């Protein structure tokens with residue numbers, strides 16, 4: 057990272073950043089955003105261009121952007137300082153730690169656009185979206201809230217679908233007949249992200265998947281969902 061980017065990170069963190077160590081309770085987040093508002097959570101935002109568009113579309117919400125990559129966060133800080141919007145705060149933290157620290161039911165919408173695909177078989181265990189992630193997302197989401205993921209790797213789309221299917225509190229929201237199997241969701245409005253553009257340039261197609269947080273009929277075991285069928 058350049059010295060200029062490093063300096064931006066330090067200078068703008070008090071304005072746009074939250075303490076990477078948390079805590080992530082509703083009380084702390086209200087203090088960080090200087091207001092209480094419905095919470096949108098955007099995970100792995102890269103340079104945050106899509107996050108800024110999402111926050112601009114939803115001025116009524118507080119948008120928490122989570123990203124570990126320091127150069128990306130530095131770019132996002134600079135863009136926010138230049139042009140807002142004001143309803144974003146950035147956590148330069150591990151998304152799994154943030155998810156685990158949120159108050160249950162405190163998130164209205166959770167989005168993960170183009171998580172690292174880890175396409176090699178031996179690296180599949182490194183993928184962000186797994187059963188633990190699905191359980192943590194279900195716990196953080198309010199009933200009626202949504203989990204939205206997008207990927208340009210068909211194998212990861214299948215993997216996501218299998219992993220999230222283990223979570224009884226998340227119900228797929230496909231578009232009937234939207235594809236051959238009817239399980240993909242229609243693309244929600246959002247800009248083409250930097251990573252997505254690379255996939256499109258390489259000839260890959262994009263899958264969006266949306267689940268809605270429901271109240272299951274049977275109570276969920278505290279130890280999480282059972283094994284993958």
Ligand SMILES: C[S@@+](CC[C@H](N)C(=O)[O-])C[C@H]1O[C@@H](n2cnc3c(N)ncnc32)[C@H](O)[C@@H]1O
Nearest residue numbers: 100101102123124125150151169170249250251
């Ligand atoms: C493939 S990039 C996609 C970036 C952006 N969403 C886009 O579509 O252009 C995935 C991003 O997720 C971030 N990331 C990966 N694991 C993460 C984690 N555990 N917590 C927070 N961010 C993470 C990476 O740093 C990277 O910027």
